[in-house]
Amino acid sequence: MSMDVTETLDVKGQNCPMPVIKTKGAFESLAAGETLEVVATDSGSMSDIAGWAESTDGAELVEQKEATDDGHDVYKHYVTKTD
DSSP, X not given: OOOOOSEEEEETTOOTTHHHHHHHHHHHTOOTTOEEEEEESOTTHHHHHHXXXXXXXXXXXXXXXXXXXXXXXXXXXXXXXXX
16 A cells, blocks of 8 residues: 655654654644654554544544564554544
8 A cells, every 4th residue: 555654753662652642743733634654663552543543533544554674573553634
């Protein structure tokens, strides 16, 4: 899936609740139609960010995926602001 990422938020090395807190802050600065990419190393971010997006008006979780970066598991989340 190819998408136009407006901003990338690097929260690698940070554990719950910081990835969600920082995602919320970065998301608030987006305009409608823009997409935030969040890159985390906390496996809990998969459920945490999904739950946050589901409960946040104007947030659409477009995709989540697990990747490997330099031998470490990395979790990528793509959230689009809908309004």
